[in-house]
Amino acid sequence: xxxxxxxxxxxxxxxxxxxxxxxxxxxxxxxxxxxxxxxxxxxxxxxxxxxxxxxxxxxxxxxxxxxxxxxxxxxxxxxxxxxxxxxxxxxxxxxxxxxxxxxxxxxxxxxxxxxxxxxxxxxxxxxxxxxxxxxxxxxxxxxxxxxxxxxxxxxxxxxxxxxxxxxxxxxxxxxxxxxxxxxxxxxxxxxxxxxxxxxxxxxxxxxxxxxxxxxxxxxxxxxxxxxxxxxxxxxxxxxxxxxxxxxxxxxxxxxxxx
DNA sequence: ATGGTCGTAAGACGA
Numbered sequence: 001x002x003x004x005x006x007x008x009x010x011x012x013x014x015x016x017x018x019x020x021x022x023x024x025x026x027x028x029x030x031x032x033x034x035x036x037x038x039x040x041x042x043x044x045x046x047x048x049x050x051x052x053x054x055x056x057x058x059x060x061x062x063x064x065x066x067x068x069x070x071x072x073x074x075x076x077x078x079x080x081x082x083x084x085x086x087x088x089x090x091x092x093x094x095x096x097x098x099x100x101x102x103x104x105x106x107x108x109x110x111x112x113x114x115x116x117x118x119x120x121x122x123x124x125x126x127x128x129x130x131x132x133x134x135x136x137x138x139x140x141x142x143x144x145x146x147x148x149x150x151x152x153x154x155x156x157x158x159x160x161x162x163x164x165x166x167x168x169x170x171x172x173x174x175x176x177x178x179x180x181x182x183x184x185x186x187x188x189x190x191x192x193x194x195x196x197x198x199x200x201x202x203x204x205x206x207x208x209x210x211x212x213x214x215x216x217x218x219x220x221x222x223x224x225x226x227x228x229x230x231x232x233x234x235x236x237x238x239x240x241x242x243x244x245x246x247x248x249x250x251x252x253x254x255x256x257x258x
Numbered sequence: 259a260t261g262g263t264c265g266t267a268a269g270a271c272g273a
Binding site for chain 1: 259
């Protein structure tokens with residue numbers, strides 16, 4: 001099974017590029033974030049014609065997540081069971097071939113003085129509660145998406161810049177630690193502990209050509225899935241403008257499981 | 259290292 005996660009920054013603007021990528025990479029499961037459209041505006045037809053089942057949890061303008069799968073999707077669930085947090089569409093999960101796949105778009109958090117920062121902490125609390133309540137670290141589980149968390153200094157060009165922000169401060173890193181402690185492995189960090197591999201580059205400041213990026217898109221998995229992971233990489237070509245036109249500011253992360 | 263870019267949707271706002 002090939003599984004990918006990709007913050008596409010608008011699924012409608014990026015549709016042709018995503019379909020071209022699906023044809024080339026042939027992933028079995030794709031978790032999309034920032035689709036930025038309502039459920040009824042999602043381009044189902046293109047993905048279904050490409051052979052994918054689709055589960056969507058949309059929202060106009062901001063946020064929105066979806067799962068694509070070659071195998072049938074069952075038991076779709078959305079949100080965190082918290083009225084305030086579920087005003088924003090940031091979580092969808094489904095059962096696919098006996099694996100629970102949770103697709104997340106964790107809040108950015110912004111500056112620590114912003115009210116978006118406590119919102120992020122509340123969101124992470126609720127995610128951890130959902131794992132405790134509904135899932136089993138001994139089961140087959142993948143949690144992936146745009147986590148908006150810089151977990152290790154090795155995962156950013158300039159980690160110090162992020163240390164006093166909602167992306168990389170100690171409190172947010174401690175939340176990531178708790179996900180690991182619960183029983184999730186960071187598959188890319190396990191395979192490539194040296195770091196220096198990024199999944200996001202700011203649109204500004206020529207960040208991508210200079211490789212001034214950060215790894216904030218993760219594929220986390222319980223041990224029974226982690227041990228089946230053969231390869232994992234960031235598909236950097238999808239961040240290139242010259243390749244197929246306007247890219248998202250994120251590149252896909254792709255993992256292959258035996 | 260963040261004025262400098264995007265997407266959405268029609269002027270900011272979020273990232």
